[in-house]
Amino acid sequence: MDDLIKKFFLFLCILSLGSYAFGMTAKEDSLHTSTQKEAILFIDSIKHMPPSGAWPHVSSRLFLENLKLNIHYPLSFYPGRGTNFCAYGALSYLVIKDDPLGYAKFMITIYKEGSAVYNKIKFTPSSSVMSAAGTLRFKGVLDIRHAEQIWFLTLADHFKGYLNLLNLNYDLGDEDTFWASTNLSKFNRMVRKMCNYNTTSAGSDLLHPWISNPFQYLEKRLGKGILVLYINNRIIHKKNHDKIKFSIPTHFVVLENIARAGDKVTLTYWDYGGKTLLQITPSVLKKIIYGISFAQK
Numbered sequence: 001m002d003d004l005i006k007k008f009f010l011f012l013c014i015l016s017l018g019s020y021a022f023g024m025t026a027k028e029d030s031l032h033t034s035t036q037k038e039a040i041l042f043i044d045s046i047k048h049m050p051p052s053g054a055w056p057h058v059s060s061r062l063f064l065e066n067l068k069l070n071i072h073y074p075l076s077f078y079p080g081r082g083t084n085f086c087a088y089g090a091l092s093y094l095v096i097k098d099d100p101l102g103y104a105k106f107m108i109t110i111y112k113e114g115s116a117v118y119n120k121i122k123f124t125p126s127s128s129v130m131s132a133a134g135t136l137r138f139k140g141v142l143d144i145r146h147a148e149q150i151w152f153l154t155l156a157d158h159f160k161g162y163l164n165l166l167n168l169n170y171d172l173g174d175e176d177t178f179w180a181s182t183n184l185s186k187f188n189r190m191v192r193k194m195c196n197y198n199t200t201s202a203g204s205d206l207l208h209p210w211i212s213n214p215f216q217y218l219e220k221r222l223g224k225g226i227l228v229l230y231i232n233n234r235i236i237h238k239k240n241h242d243k244i245k246f247s248i249p250t251h252f253v254v255l256e257n258i259a260r261a262g263d264k265v266t267l268t269y270w271d272y273g274g275k276t277l278l279q280i281t282p283s284v285l286k287k288i289i290y291g292i293s294f295a296q297k
Contacts, residue, residue, distance in 0.1 A: 033098050034101035036071070038100070039100035040071055042105070043067060043068050043071045046108070049063060049064045049111070052112060052114075054114030055111065055114070057131065057134030057135045058146045062145070062147075063147050067147040070103075071096075071100055075273070077092045078141055078273035079152060080139035080175070083180060084175065085152045086182075087186075087252045088190075089252070091155065091191060093270055094191060095194055095195060125157050126157055126169065128169065129157045132172060133146065134146050153170070156175070159189070160186070163178050164181065167179040184203060184249075187230070187293060195295070197296060199295050200293075200294040201292065203291035205249060206248065206249075208289065213282075214289055215260055215285060218258050221294050226295045227293070228252055228292075230251075230252055230291030231288045233250045251271070253276075255267065256268045264281065265279070267279075
């Protein structure tokens with residue numbers, strides 16, 4: 001299976017180069033934003049949800065509990081263990097910070113009606129996606145987070161990139177396959193369409209960005225917008241970071257802080273429902289980063 005994945009990514013190298021972006025920007029009209037207080041007042045006013053006719057396996061109780069958790073604690077979004085939902089998790093981080101009330105109203109509508117509009121985009125999930133929500137298992141706490149199951153499955157069903165061309169239609173278990181995968185240009189497109197951010201991207205799906213000093217590049221932009229890193233997560237978990245035979249980007253994280261002391265760089269980033277602290281060398285930092293997305297209003 002590993003050899004097949006390697007051959008697939010090498011085959012897509014030309015496509016990746018076509019989407020290679022450095023210093024490219026795309027602008028959209030600014031999106032109205034809401035506050036967490038407004039979202040809390042709205043969601044806490046809902047005391048009970050009737051069963052949904054559109055989502056047969058979604059528990060109304062678990063759905064409402066999950067939705068309230070996300071509004072009260074926005075960083076709690078959890079893409080699930082073993083899934084390919086990490087890019088949608090990073091996107092959720094931006095959406096919930098920018099427009100929590102819009103997110104809450106969208107979720108209530110799509111739960112009740114089976115389709116809904118967010119920022120002029122109409123989402124109409126397939127029948128297979130609607131049947132799957134509420135049934136995902138062995139994904140950690142995502143198993144009982146039925147609102148997040150609806151949200152992630154709906155996003156993956158709607159947004160497509162070249163990685164999804166091998167599997168466009170959802171079948172049971174596809175949350176772990178290329179059906180749910182996201183490449184760098186697709187992620188930037190989702191950010192622009194969902195949040196109306198200006199995005200500047202460096203890097204690609206197979207080649208590292210042409211940046212001589214990634215630490216300085218990130219430090220200069222930190223605090224001026226939102227930084228999302230497209231990284232090879234497997235390198236981080238290796239015992240010896242310097243022994244790498246083959247690597248591809250596998251994960252999207254939202255950078256919260258970066259600092260350097262001597263030959264160590266310390267990263268604080270959001271992923272999988274919380275913040276992670278990672279300490280690596282500058283050379284390993286350069287190895288793990290394949291894409292940098294910088295988003296500003």
